[in-house]
Amino acid sequence: MTDDQRRRDAALRRAAHPERYEHAAKPPAPQSGATARQPATPAKPAATSPASPASASTNGRSADAPKGYRATVGPPVVPPHPSRVDLHAHSSRSDGILEPLALVQAAAAAGVQVLALADHDTVSGVRELLAPGMAPLPLNLLPAVEINSIATGMGDLWEGELHILGLGVDVSDEDFEAILAKQRQFRVARFDRIVDKLHRLGYPIGDRIDQLVAESGAKPGASLGRPQIARCLVEARFARNVDDAMQRLLARGKPAYVPREGLGPVEAISAIRAAGGLPSLAHFADAHERTDLVAELKSHGLGGLEVHYRHFDSDTVASLAQVARVLSLVQTGGSDYHGDGETYAEAHTAMYVPDEDATILYALLGRRGLKIDAGEVAT
Ligand SMILES: [Zn+2]
Ligand SMILES: [Zn+2]
Numbered sequence: 001m002t003d004d005q006r007r008r009d010a011a012l013r014r015a016a017h018p019e020r021y022e023h024a025a026k027p028p029a030p031q032s033g034a035t036a037r038q039p040a041t042p043a044k045p046a047a048t049s050p051a052s053p054a055s056a057s058t059n060g061r062s063a064d065a066p067k068g069y070r071a072t073v074g075p076p077v078v079p080p081h082p083s084r085v086d087l088h089a090h091s092s093r094s095d096g097i098l099e100p101l102a103l104v105q106a107a108a109a110a111g112v113q114v115l116a117l118a119d120h121d122t123v124s125g126v127r128e129l130l131a132p133g134m135a136p137l138p139l140n141l142l143p144a145v146e147i148n149s150i151a152t153g154m155g156d157l158w159e160g161e162l163h164i165l166g167l168g169v170d171v172s173d174e175d176f177e178a179i180l181a182k183q184r185q186f187r188v189a190r191f192d193r194i195v196d197k198l199h200r201l202g203y204p205i206g207d208r209i210d211q212l213v214a215e216s217g218a219k220p221g222a223s224l225g226r227p228q229i230a231r232c233l234v235e236a237r238f239a240r241n242v243d244d245a246m247q248r249l250l251a252r253g254k255p256a257y258v259p260r261e262g263l264g265p266v267e268a269i270s271a272i273r274a275a276g277g278l279p280s281l282a283h284f285a286d287a288h289e290r291t292d293l294v295a296e297l298k299s300h301g302l303g304g305l306e307v308h309y310r311h312f313d314s315d316t317v318a319s320l321a322q323v324a325r326v327l328s329l330v331q332t333g334g335s336d337y338h339g340d341g342e343t344y345a346e347a348h349t350a351m352y353v354p355d356e357d358a359t360i361l362y363a364l365l366g367r368r369g370l371k372i373d374a375g376e377v378a379t
Pocket of ligand 2 (some may be wrong): 089090146336
């Protein structure tokens with residue numbers, strides 16, 4: 001069978017069985033010793049009943065609704081060897097759990113030789129790690145950022161957002177830092193509004209949130225996000241785990257959702273380009289169905305597509321690789337590791353990012369000195 005036939009078959013399979021390609025939220029894993037309890041004051045019915053129109057259909061999603069960032073229904077990707085590259089990970093400078101240096105050490109210990117620290121709306125973790133006087137890092141650190149851009153008027157998209165990675169941005173660029181600082185201000189305002197909504201819904205998590213905000217304020221350039229609120233809900237036993245909190249309360253269409261404010265995708269792409277980075281469209285499982293949109297973003301400067309994303313099944317990876325080839329976009333990939341309920345080593349086993357994703361990217365960015373040791377191929 002030729003590649004073309006294979007692709008046509010894959011497209012037909014998707015058309016015939018759209019449900020197989022739906023966004024599949026991981027069922028909440030039972031947490032030892034913790035049972036989700038009801039709010040102190042009874043939550044309004046909306047808090048526990050389906051709130052979005054899409055949830056009336058199969059698996060909470062209609063066949064033509066966006067897939068979201070997890071397309072895991074098909075056969076999983078089987079890594080031919082442990083990945084030496086991870087171009088998408090988060091630290092505690094945004095909504096990850098590990099400190100930047102701990103993340104670097106965990107990635108290096110798992111065999112990663114090229115790591116892009118891509119915190120949301122901040123490069124403070126990268127700055128700390130590359131600061132004068134810091135010990136040499138055990139891997140190649142690529143400065144990066146992730147901007148969750150607001151994609152209104154672009155059709156039905158997951159969360160109404162497109163996430164743009166800025167790979168290789170200049171972390172000393174003051175104009176770029178000013179743009180990110182503004183993004184972080186919007187994040188704080190949104191964070192506060194979500195917490196207020198949760199209080200009104202009967203989920204009082206204020207004390208822990210105050211502590212979190214204080215901790216975040218103590219780290220210059222840190223940025224806040226919904227996963228931190230979700231973890232507070234879990235600690236207070238209002239949710240079984242982060243996924244449960246997101247699915248029932250915090251996601252778009254759920255009772256404590258608050259729309260984001262900030263950059264649109266074209267603005268985010270322009271800002272990343274101006275800071276010398278390569279903008280790559282992150283975890284967009286619908287790229288194959290929305291090549292029009294991806295092509296339009298390319299005309300505005302998009303340079304890459306996150307093809308080798310940890311939560312994509314092999315069919316999704318293949319379809320995105322095809323989109324990247326057709327549109328001449330650089331293929332990127334990564335773990336999107338945050339640290340909820342898994343170690344970096346555990347996440348790493350489910351990820352495969354080819355070395356070429358890093359070598360081609362480094363060449364394009366004009367960054368020299370990248371050497372990936374492919375000598376140790378695990379059995
Ligand atoms: Zn993202
Ligand atoms: Zn991410």
